[in-house]
Each structure stands twice: as structure tokens, then as C-alpha cells.
Amino acid sequence: MNMITFMITLSLILCTLLTALNFWLSQMSPDSEKLSPYECGFDPLGSARLPFSIRFFLVAILFLLFDLEIALLLPLPWASQLQSPTTTITWASTLILLLTLGLIYEWMQGGLEWAE
Numbered sequence: 001m002n003m004i005t006f007m008i009t010l011s012l013i014l015c016t017l018l019t020a021l022n023f024w025l026s027q028m029s030p031d032s033e034k035l036s037p038y039e040c041g042f043d044p045l046g047s048a049r050l051p052f053s054i055r056f057f058l059v060a061i062l063f064l065l066f067d068l069e070i071a072l073l074l075p076l077p078w079a080s081q082l083q084s085p086t087t088t089i090t091w092a093s094t095l096i097l098l099l100t101l102g103l104i105y106e107w108m109q110g111g112l113e114w115a116e
Helices: 003-025 054-073 085-109
Strands: none
Touching: 054 085
16 A cells, blocks of 8 residues: 555544544533623623733634644645655654643643633
């Protein structure tokens, strides 16, 4: 099996697995909080001069930090044609593992919680 077929198969299996996991673990119970309008971390019906919550900016920075993985993993299909594609897959897996561990750490520290 050549490397491109392997990468396409691995991507398809991973996408299918993550989609099934999302449908299995998601909570489908809308309440009044989920159905209400939301504007940047504060009530949209109040005064427009209220300061922003610092938590909004922290979550935005965390999003940008973890969103950079797309830029780092984008050349992966072209890198799989190098002389040692197993090294490429190893580095990509290491990067994804490191980002996953960082996300778990932030989650455990309460960095993703909006209100404490």
C-alpha cells in the first residue's frame, strides 16, 4: 500500500471515529441559557459601556494557540513523499499528542471554564 492511500485511509478512519464520538458524547438538551442571545461574554440587553470579561480574551487566545496546529500540519501530505515518511508521521503524531496534552492541562486547570 503506498503512502498516499495509507494517509487517506487513516484520515477517513480518524474523521469517522471522531464524528461518531461527538454524536455519542454530546448533550442534546437545550435550555434557556443555550437558546438566549450571546454577545462577547456579557448580557446584550444591558448597558453597552460594561467592560469585557478577561475570560473572553483568555479563551480567544487559547483558541488561536490551538488553531495554529492547522498551519503546522498543512504540509503533511507533501512531507509524506520524503525519503522517510515514518519520521513525518512520528513528528505529526508527536505534535498532535503535545497539543492534546496541553488542552487536557488547560481543561484540568479550569482555563476553559467561563464562570468559576
